[in-house]
Amino acid sequence: MSDFGTHNYIANLSIDCVIFGYEEQELKVLIAKCIYGDNLWNLPGGHILRTESIEAAASRILEQRTGLKDIYLEQFRVFGHENRILESKYRDILHAHLTNKYDESTANWITDRFVCIGFYALVDISKVNPQKGELDEKLELRGIKDIPEMLHDHQEILNYALEALRQNLDQKLIGFNLLPETFTMKEVQELYEAVYDREFPMNNFQRKMLQLGILERLEKKFTGASNKAPYLYRFKK
């Protein structure tokens, strides 16, 4: 029997995860290439067991796709248009493929209307071990400027996640794995510039960041003989 279906999961309710990481001064997102279709990508997602909370479902899906436990997750928006799946141009393609693998009622269940709860996660890319799901050909971390066309409304879901991250980046910095244990102010600024996709004036940025009161200044970072060595910071414990 297929794992999908109302015997295990809540029908018509799904979760999609926008998994952000930061690497080489670029904000990246984990996306999956579907085994169906020619070049069909989507956000990692899944369904909610009848016996688990929505947060537990999101954590489970995240662990299945990244190998990571205890990652901070935040719900940011529900996507509930009545036709977001039913009138998606990808629905018929998916349904035809699914009936080759599953019985008709399972294929119908998977491609029925779904209200989607969007969660985003911030992960340390170096620790991610991408794991394919049942319908994935492969997973990739892609720069947010390099996202291919995605299934259904997944680009819209990503856009909202990015907006939510931008709105609260100051508060979300703490303990969030987007930066190493210690870092220079320039590294924080590069992270902000990658997330917001714009430049910040340096002096202003440093003042604003210190005003947040979340950073602790450590020793200088001596990589050479320069007396211009930058200070290192870490998040206050």
Added chain:
Amino acid sequence: MSDFGTHNYIANLSIDCVIFGYEEQELKVLIAKCIYGDNLWNLPGGHILRTESIEAAASRILEQRTGLKDIYLEQFRVFGHENRILESKYRDILHAHLTNKYDESTANWITDRFVCIGFYALVDISKVNPQKGELDEKLELRGIKDIPEMLHDHQEILNYALEALRQNLDQKLIGFNLLPETFTMKEVQELYEAVYDREFPMNNFQRKMLQLGILERLEKKFTGASNKAPYLYRFKK
């Protein structure tokens, strides 16, 4: 046949609405007294038709309870603990009453697990015409400091709605019916003090509010002969 059930609605997914209004320097919320139980209150809520978006469902529920159309609504959080209904101390009370009115399967459907999408609305209280739902004895606008014990996790839902409103009140002021067409700075400040439940220093408040750039200063409000008459403001068009 009952209106409830999966033939009409998505199962296991509900909407609860936190309907805020502002009156006599107090932030108020519309709550319903249930026809069951001794003194059992809840937030106005309902289910999502299979053929409507979640936003349309929330608007429909809001119109049914207030008589108001085209009210701004905002989803603020999903409440998805697996036992928020199933282990609520009110579930058995509700189920027993419901089986007197509906058949067993309908009573089970209504008291099954539900993932709840929370929406909040900001309304002009003078225009609200409270309408009882099928399970309401009456509806009341209550000050946020005067909310009785509510069903399930409805107090938690209200708390999150208030937190969401506070986080974005500056942006949410525009066009939101919490203030009359024109108003004095003191009236804006009183609104903030009611929502945040604390005092704001007057000079600071006025400067901050004007910095937002959303208010347009009009003529003075001459109610007497005083040269201390305050300026009137309105939102920029």
